[in-house]
Amino acid sequence: MRRAGRLKVTGDYVAFYQNLLPLELLFSSSRPRPAKSHNIPTKPTIDPIVGRYINLVLEGRPHRIYFEEAGSGIPLLCLHTAGADGRQYRAILNDKAITENFRVIVFDLPWHGKSSPPPGFQDEIYALSTERYVAVTMAVKEALQLDNPVIMGCSIGGRAVLHLALYHGKDLRAVIGLQSALYAEKTIDDDEPVGTRNIHRPDVHGSEISGALMMGLIAPQSNSTDTWETLWHYMQGGPGVFMGDLNYYFTDGDMRNGIASEIDTSECPVHLLTGEYDSSATPELSGQLAKEIDATSFTVMKDMGHFPMSENPEEFRKYLLPVLEQIAGN
Numbered sequence: 660m661r662r663a664g665r666l667k668v669t670g671d672y673v674a675f676y677q678n679l680l681p682l683e684l685l686f687s688s689s690r691p692r693p694a695k696s697h698n699i700p701t702k703p704t705i706d707p708i709v710g711r712y713i714n715l716v717l718e719g720r721p722h723r724i725y726f727e728e729a730g731s732g733i734p735l736l737c738l739h740t741a742g743a744d745g746r747q748y749r750a751i752l753n754d755k756a757i758t759e760n761f762r763v764i765v766f767d768l769p770w771h772g773k774s775s776p777p778p779g780f781q782d783e784i785y786a787l788s789t790e791r792y793v794a795v796t797m798a799v800k801e802a803l804q805l806d807n808p809v810i811m812g813c814s815i816g817g818r819a820v821l822h823l824a825l826y827h828g829k830d831l832r833a834v835i836g837l838q839s840a841l842y843a844e845k846t847i848d849d850d851e852p853v854g855t856r857n858i859h860r861p862d863v864h865g866s867e868i869s870g871a872l873m874m875g876l877i878a879p880q881s882n883s884t885d886t887w888e889t890l891w892h893y894m895q896g897g898p899g900v901f902m903g904d905l906n907y908y909f910t911d912g913d914m915r916n917g918i919a920s921e922i923d924t925s926e927c928p929v930h931l932l933t934g935e936y937d938s939s940a941t942p943e944l945s946g947q948l949a950k951e952i953d954a955t956s957f958t959v960m961k962d963m964g965h966f967p968m969s970e971n972p973e974e975f976r977k978y979l980l981p982v983l984e985q986i987a988g989n
Contacts, residue, residue, distance in 0.1 A: 669825050676857040677864070680871040681907055686876065695882035702855055708752045713802045717769065717777070717795055724799060725773035726766035730758025733832065733987060736809035737765040737801065738816030738967065741787075741908055742901030743892040744772025747813070750972030755978060759808070760987055766799050785903035788911045792819045793826060798829075813837035814965060815908045817940065820953075821919060821929070822912065828927030833955070833986045835930045835979075838937055838965050840944035841951065845909040856921055857960075859899040866894040867982075869901050876965035878936035890968045919952050928955035928989070930982045934963030956982065 665810035668675060675682075708727075713724040727745060730751040737748045739884045743926050745765035756823050770785050800808060807978065812820045817839035858868055870890040877886050893901070922929060931954050933945035942959045948955035960967060960978050967975040 666872040676868055680867045683871050683874040690879050692883040715798055716800050719868045720777040722769055722777050724766055728764045730762050734805040735761040736765045736808050736810045738812030738819055740814035740957055742896045742902035746892055747969040777876040787904045787907040789822055793822050807832045809833050810882035811835035818912045824927045824929055825922050831927050837932050838940035839931050840940040841914040841948050843908050843939055860903040865935040866874040869893040877970045878962055878964035879971040885970050890967050922952045924953050924955050930955050932961045932978050934967050
């Protein structure tokens with residue numbers, strides 16, 4: 660409601676953010692989320708997913724990058740959202756309709772999930788940049804010897820695929836941008852920054868505020884189970900990591916400088932999928948992007964929010980599969 664301009668908040672912002680999670684729960688209680696039906700297994704099962712570590716050097720320092728993969732065929736490298744990790748793509752990794760033709764690979768950015776920060780991290784402030792994001796993604800591609808992969812990313816990952824198509828399009832089969840836009844608005848209430856002063860401060864619970872800020876970006880049609888798993892990923896982020904990612908999302912990765920128009924979609928096809936219930940990367944902003952770069956395809960996904968692959972994977976696959984079929988056919 661705040662992002663849409665239908666609710667104005669003034670006063671003590673610290674107190675507001677200290678209590679944002681219960682406030683979000685209060686407002687969301689007026690429209691309960693649907694329940695998810697569960698197929699309870701009669702015996703233990705093992706997902707067809709393998710997790711490993713890549714040992715490599717980034718910016719002159721050793722890193723252990725965690726990744727998971729499933730399937731075989733065309734490499735499909737997936738990029739998670741800000742402040743979260745590769746668990747967001749669990750449903751994609753388990754989807755036989757995808758993994759029978761694609762080798763799905765999901766890695767955790769440094770400082771995220773199981774990819775620990777590099778030695779000496781305790782003496783620095785983490786901040787993600789365009790150069791750093793592109794470099795680590797291409798380093799993973801090279802380390803795994805991925806030939807002409809497809810790269811799919813959401814939110815900050817949806818921005819990163821644009822930079823990757825711009826700078827490395829000749830080495831990619833295609834990119835898929837989920838919730839992609841040229842930029843993201845940094846403020847909600849006048850000059851009150853989102854995620855800069857309030858996500859990482861000693862008098863605000865960092866885990867709770869990270870989840871609370873994302874709650875309003877998930878479509879109300881998404882079931883309660885997948886919604887809360889998506890929020891849990893945010894609630895487990897390291898101190899200051901979400902804030903550091905937003906440096907790229909809000910500032911360093913802003914593409915309103917005209918460079919997006921240099922993306923050659925005839926060389927590297929760009930497919931855009933945007934959930935309609937997203938006040939950060941709105942369908943209007945994605946449409947603006949699609950027009951500027953002459954996107955290969957652009958689809959608005961009904962009843963979907965900012966995290967389609969994790970908040971509503973069953974519906975998301977209906978939009979993703981035709982895109983993957985088109986890419987495989989080409």
